[in-house]
Amino acid sequence: MDMPEPDLGVIARKARIVARMRAALPVDAVIDAPEELRVYECDALTAYRCPPLAAVLPRTTAEVSAVLRIACEEGVPVVPRGSGTSLAGGAMPTADSVILGVARMNAVLETDYDNRFIRVQSGRTNLSVSGAVEAEGFFYAPDPSSQLACAIAGNIAMNSGGAHCLKYGVTTNNLLGVTLVKMDGTVLTLGGPWGEPAGLDLLGVVCGSEGQLGVVTEAWLRILPKPEGARPVLVGFDSNEVAGACVSDIIKAGILPVAIEFMDRPCIRATEAFAKAGYPDCEALLIIEVEGSEAEIAEQLTRIRQIALAHDPVEFREAADEDQAKRIWLGRKSAFGAMGQLGDYMCLDGTIPVSSLPHVLKRIGEMSVQFGLDVGNVFHAGDGNMHPLILFDANKPGDLEKCEAFGAEILKLCVEVGGCLTGEHGVGIEKRDLMSVQFDAADMEAQMRVKDVFDPKWLLNPAKVFPLGVSETRRAG
């Protein structure tokens, strides 16, 4: 993975830059000892590491503004960091950059149940946002699988999704407003608790901009009343095609499950060996979850059963109680861990039109033979967001490169069938060089113009999202 050559001039001025930041912030907010900076050398894309020049951990918007103003004046790149759970390298630093971590900014600032919003500092973790409103019967809907650890700041940067976004949407659909600090230190408010923007939807483009337009320090988030109940069913099929057709029929019938998860045979076998959830040994398995009162759940499940049985499943299993419901989810929730037992893995997240599912799975199977690497597929089937897990051996020379080449081929296939490179993880550095598969020069130019406006010097998380060759002249300027 190429990263730009660090600016040696910046590195030479480290002492001065750190001193200026120390003078502007509380004494414990600036970290520059090499051993303490190891924490920040990577995010959850652990294959690539580089310690930053320094790390700062501000507690307020004013402190964030002060840090950015100094960095802007000094010409130092800044890499914002939430909890460091990015799978795409979104928070990976360069040797000449300062990590700006929002982890200490985790307060709840306001909850308003009448108007159904919460305002939090952006370092607050996703799950603890729901935790703050749970007692009143509310929750925050986007639920990335890292929700125990991941910060709202990172969710906004990556426009995170989750298993339940088929019904509730992703971060952008649940984000009402933000306090944003631009690279030059300017603090501004976009949106607000009322949600709808007054002019251009700048909030809409900030969400998902991978920390390249500004640092979000506070956010207004929509909260929703919790449903009365939820229940999953498990359906096993002999073929991926039939499972795909079943998903399509459920959607067409107007039933809106909160989640439709898909696992293929390699993944089912791995999770069975690991978690022993009692899944049938079949080609494809769906977990479908519906919500509502007892009667509403029964009404939806009756319809889903009718549709599923018409596709001749090898198994249709309803959860009779909470324990059985947990067992149905157990395998799915253990899938990544189970694959991890088999070796190192790389997790992709391209999205495809649901109708292309059988074709794409068949091609992935063929490529798996061709590359000599095993792959298991877990999949948010309702919205076409795939998660192929490619197994490799990090200790075997050349295996990582082979795995990356295989991954790139899968993502190209996703684009070819009408989908995209990434559904919820983001581009970061991981998929940066594949952007030109999905976008031509004019498309990327249009996106980079937005950064030109927010961050004219291209100092904020600069070496991400766009292929280095494409962004080079801007970063140099």
Added chain:
Amino acid sequence: MRPTTEADLAEAIAAATAPLLVRGGGTRTIGQAVGDVLETGGLTGVALYEPGALTLVVRAGTPVAEVERVLAADRQRLAFEVPDLRGLLGREGVSTIGGVVAANASGPRRVQVGAARDALLGVRFVDGSGTVIKNGGRVMKNVTGYDLVKLLAGSRGTLGVLTEVSFKVQALPEAEATLVIGGLGDEAGLAALRRALGSPFDISGAARHSGQSLIRVEGMAGSVAYRLDRLRALVGGDVKVAEAAVSAALWRDVRDVALFHDKPGEVWRIVTLSTAAAEIAGRLAGEALWDCGGGLIWLRLDHGRGAEVAAAVAGRGHATRVRGDGGPVFPPEAPEVALLAAGLRAKFDPRGILNAGLMG
């Protein structure tokens, strides 16, 4: 000008030497832009429709009615309920789907499913220099690159001219019904809407006008019946139930602001917090239609009261004058936000020819 292909449209913009007034059907345009009229109504047709994936890709000049007809044939719809503002604004003509996106026009179901921008999966557009740009796509989850889709939604033709839009669509529900609650004052009537929206009963419409509060539920028949029962107990007041077509007609009227058709005066669209909504409308003493649980007020006033409206709303949302003459149409932006917006316009439309001056 009325190009019929994206390439012709791009050429027309590239060759333009004077400002262009970009127009879909002109049925919901507000504000003043001047220039040679550039119509998108010639760019028509469904490019792709996959009911099983809830996906529709359609060219921007396609009439909304045509889009709705195509979807209805497969028992589907645009979830965000496109308002027809011709009656309110005294317009004629054919609303286009591109115009809907450019205005981010959305109806009462916004409380449940969001606005047009939330259903929008992808766009193709031509910027002010005549370059064709695509962003987003046709799949529901997509974080590849920046989300220009959201930026274009509601940009009213000032960043580019839309040529193609893709949507996540929704299956038609089996049943719908509305609780019609009378006997409550505005403050209590809006509080009833808030109680409903804070319940687990998945409200798809919450509005109030003419002394009645309306709460809509949609879905499978048994579920609709169940939720109506539970809501009735929750909201109190003098409650009647409207079902099926009767319910649908109630919401068509809310969506299109039918209350103000054929009545004189300015009409303001005020976005605010539900808890401030009764007070704002009361202070301005106009005729009000509250939608989105009170978070949206359509307010009819005598002419020339813009300054009072701005003062009443200040710090609690924003107000747009959708009908009436004189004074600003769009609310002012904070200087640092206006600077970013102006910067984006200068990048996407360097010659300043697309609906110049419309939004600021």
